[in-house]
Amino acid sequence: MKEEYTIQLVKKEVLGPTCSVLTFTCPQIAEEGKPGQFVNLSCACFLRRPFGIMCVDRANGTFSIGVRKVGKGTEAILASQVGDKFTCLGPLGNGFSFDGIKNLMLIGGGTGIFPIYFAAQYADENHIACKVVNGYRSKADAFLSDDFSKICKDFHITTDAGDLGVKGNVMNYLETLTDDDLVDTTCMVVGPGIMMRKVSEWAKSHGLDCYVSMEERMACGIGACLVCVCKIKAEQEGKEFVHKRCCKDGPVFRAEEVIW
Numbered sequence: 517m518k519e520e521y522t523i524q525l526v527k528k529e530v531l532g533p534t535c536s537v538l539t540f541t542c543p544q545i546a547e548e549g550k551p552g553q554f555v556n557l558s559c560a561c562f563l564r565r566p567f568g569i570m571c572v573d574r575a576n577g578t579f580s581i582g583v584r585k586v587g588k589g590t591e592a593i594l595a596s597q598v599g600d601k602f603t604c605l606g607p608l609g610n611g612f613s614f615d616g617i618k619n620l621m622l623i624g625g626g627t628g629i630f631p632i633y634f635a636a637q638y639a640d641e642n643h644i645a646c647k648v649v650n651g652y653r654s655k656a657d658a659f660l661s662d663d664f665s666k667i668c669k670d671f672h673i674t675t676d677a678g679d680l681g682v683k684g685n686v687m688n689y690l691e692t693l694t695d696d697d698l699v700d701t702t703c704m705v706v707g708p709g710i711m712m713r714k715v716s717e718w719a720k721s722h723g724l725d726c727y728v729s730m731e732e733r734m735a736c737g738i739g740a741c742l743v744c745v746c747k748i749k750a751e752q753e754g755k756e757f758v759h760k761r762c763c764k765d766g767p768v769f770r771a772e773e774v775i776w
């Protein structure tokens with residue numbers, strides 16, 4: 517059973533009318549958290565809400581998450597002020613594995629850019645060659661682009677509106693890459709389901725390893741309630757698929773094993 521921590525909001529950086537980066541004190545999560553893992557945070561609603569860890573500061577014992585307003589829970593979290601206290605479970609889930617990776621390509625969209633930031637930071641600190649491709653709706657929506665530019669020289673943006681970077685979505689950028697650009701590349705993707713599915717198909721067509729972080733609706737966050745199951749191929753078990761819990765068995769899965 518994961519321990520519940522009482523944590524305090526120590527910094528709130530407003531990125532836009534519906535989006536902020538929140539930093540909390542919690543030495544345990546700061547110490548243990550790794551890219552692709554998430555926390556389950558209390559809010560005004562009965563159930564906690566899951567958020568990918570955006571970064572940790574081990575020296576100061578803090579971790580940060582990026583939150584976008586969706587419904588009542590995120591609205592309440594975004595309305596909180598520095599000094600407010602929350603309870604939290606974490607770090608949860610399996611996270612990404614960086615073992616043996618030669619060239620990393622991180623692809624983010626929507627609120628997926630927050631956990632992608634943590635992976636980019638890890639790659640930078642561990643000298644893993646890394647390209648980041650973030651898809652945004654428009655320039656006004658291109659949160660953290662300056663922060664990404666600082667930690668990743670090979671950083672690319674696409675916007676639906678076409679007012680920054682490549683016009684279109686991340687696929688419009690990926691399709692410009694040749695096999696020479698993709699030698700020994702592993703992809704990690706966090707974003708809307710349709711984006712992760714399209715990138716997975718593209719990665720498969722180029723023979724690339726690809727991992728996705730599934731953002732299913734969650735409740736307990738620790739594998740007990742089965743709210744968050746997704747279908748994962750299970751040919752080796754003699755079955756078409758098995759149900760896996762995104763919170764406990766994931767949220768990171770091999771893209772080619774996911775039944776979308």
Ligand SMILES: Cc1cc2nc3c(=O)[nH]c(=O)nc-3n(C[C@H](O)[C@H](O)[C@H](O)COP(=O)(O)OP(=O)(O)OC[C@H]3O[C@@H](n4cnc5c(N)ncnc54)[C@H](O)[C@@H]3O)c2cc1C
Pocket residue numbers: 554561565566567568569581582583584585586587588589590591627628630631730731732733734767
């Ligand atoms: C592993 C994981 C990591 C996440 N990381 C982040 C993050 O870094 N930043 C961030 O802002 N959000 C993140 N989310 C999504 C976030 O948890 C939801 O937006 C939040 O729970 C919605 O709560 P709410 O009370 O505001 O909305 P609710 O009232 O619960 O829902 C409002 C609407 O949003 C939809 N919705 C709720 N949860 C999800 C979900 N998980 N995926 C898609 N649609 C949903 C509902 O179907 C409903 O239509 C993550 C989710 C998961 C599972």
Ligand code: FES
Pocket residue numbers: 733734735736737738739740741742743744745761762763764
């Ligand atoms: S959220 Fe309860 S099992 Fe995953």
